[in-house]
Amino acid sequence: MLHGNVWHIGSPSPDARVVACGPTDRGCGEVTVSSHQSEPIRRSIEVEYWVIDDEGRLVEPGELLDASAGAEEEFVEPLIEIKTTPCETTAELRAELFERVGAVLRRADELDRGLVPLATPVxxxxxxxxxxxxxHIQNAVVGEDFEYVRHCAGTHIHVEQQPGRAIDQLNAFIALDPALALVNSSPYFQGRRLAAGARSKLYRWMAYDDVPHQGRLWTYADDTDEWTRRLERRYEEFLTAATDAGVDRRAIASSFDPESAVWTPVQLREEFGTVEWRSPDTALPGQVVRLADDLAGVVERMRDAEVRIQGDGGRVDGEDIVLPEFDAVIGYVNAAIRDGLADPDLQAYLERMGFDVDAYEPVSPAIDSGRTISPEAARQLRLEQAERLERDVLQADPIRGD
Incomplete structure (x- = not known):
């Protein structure tokens, strides 16, 4: 949520007029692009972890919230969020995230606590x-299905908007949404197997099933005005649903605005000057840093590449960024949630879009031990994954440069 993260997007220096294509294959036109294009692309990460005691039971973070800058409580008691500031390079981002998670882990060790990098508590x-x-308002709008959201721990990645290319960047991230499969980290919900990406299924197909415009992936946008209109429509729908549920309109306005009242996985964040990707599960810090780097890499290529929407294949190469039609993207997203990287067509798609699939190790397949899992086995699994996180961070190799 970037509370306290400061995104100061500098004013562009002398602008140049260049020819660039818009978000669809309808043709090209002139856009204003500043010398900002030669500057580093800043990115930041917010990652959530379950907090457990030495027997694997969920507990509140308590003193862990004082262990590091960027550590905050979440809306459910046994979650802690750790976020970075905007960073210009992968090395800087990795160093800051590892430092902050490491500080919390060291304090957790003193308190016989652990952090669990699983998308659900299993x-x-x-x-x-x-x-x-x-x-309270979210519960009123979503109803009993909001229970599903309480079982979800994820990662948010912010990448700085590029002047003149914000909609291209938004649309590219929509097309890259199936990359959530690279870090699927739990197949279980309340002890039963749900999907390779249980958290994504809980969010998109269960929690917001009655309000799909709020929680599901939105279609490509043509321009920022269209995006703004969408936000305003969704906000009005949210206001109506909340007032129909008996919530005072002034209370709604004091807690939500059009930008904060939607939970769609890819968002143009005017407040921070970023495009935010909210789909990934919580995962090991090294994996989410790699994911942020891959997204920033696509944005870097966008500076010199034409972006167009065409067909159902998609590709990112040195000259073009071709995004599949939205229906094809949804097909890949559904495969990412249901089957993860076990789907060969999804693997091939992610490779074409620039991801080194073999460099990722999603946890879901490794912990998938059958259709059900007992409470005792779930607690043991949390303990094992907490140890894995500790090894990944506190015994990490020296930080490598970009």
Missing amino acids: YQDEIPERESERT
């Missing part, structure tokens, strides 16, 4: 919320 009947007006 087996947990109920997860208590923290009291807040915002959460």
Whole structure:
């Protein structure tokens, strides 16, 4: 949510008029692009972890919130969020994230606590919320299905908007949404196997099933005006649903605005000057840093490449960024959620879009031990994954440069 993260997008220096294509294959035109294009592309990460005691039971973060800058509580009690500031390079981002997670882990060790990099707690009947007006309103709008959201831990990646290319960047991230499969980190919900990406299924197909415009992936946008109109429509729908549920309109306005009232996985964030990707599960820090680097790499190529929407194949290469038609993207997204990297067509798509699939090790296949899992086995699994996180961070190799 970037509370406290400062995204100051500098004013462009002398502009140049260049020919660039828009978000569709309808033709090209002149856009203003600044010398900002030669500057580093900043990116930041927010990652959530479950907090456990030494027996694998979920507990509140407590003193862990004071262990590092960027450590904050979440809307459910046993989650902690750790976020970075905007960083210009992969090395800088990796160093900051590892430093902050490491500080929390060292404090956790003193308190016999652990952090669990799993997208769901695997087996947990109920997860208590923290009291807040915002959460109260969400419960009123979503209803009983909001229970599904309480079982989800994820990663948000922000990448700085490029002047004149914000919509191309937004559309590219929509097309890259199937890359969520690269870090699927739990197939289980309440002890039963749900999907390779259980968290994504909980969010998109279960929690927001009755309000799909709020939680599912939106189609490509033609321009920022269209994006703004979408936000305004969704906000009005949200206001109507909340007031119909008995929430005072002033309370809604004090907790939400058009940008913060939607949970679609890819968002143009005017407040921060970024495009935000909210789909990935929580995962090991090295994996989410790699993912952020891959997204920034696509944006880097965008500076000199034409972006167009065509067909159902998609590709990112030195000259072109070709995004598949949206229906094809949804097909890849569904495969990413249901089967993950076990789907060969999805693997091939991600490779064409510039990802080194073999460099990722999603946890879901490794911990998938059958259709159900017991509470005792779930607690043991949390302990094992907490140890894995600790090894990844505290025993990491020296930080490599970009």
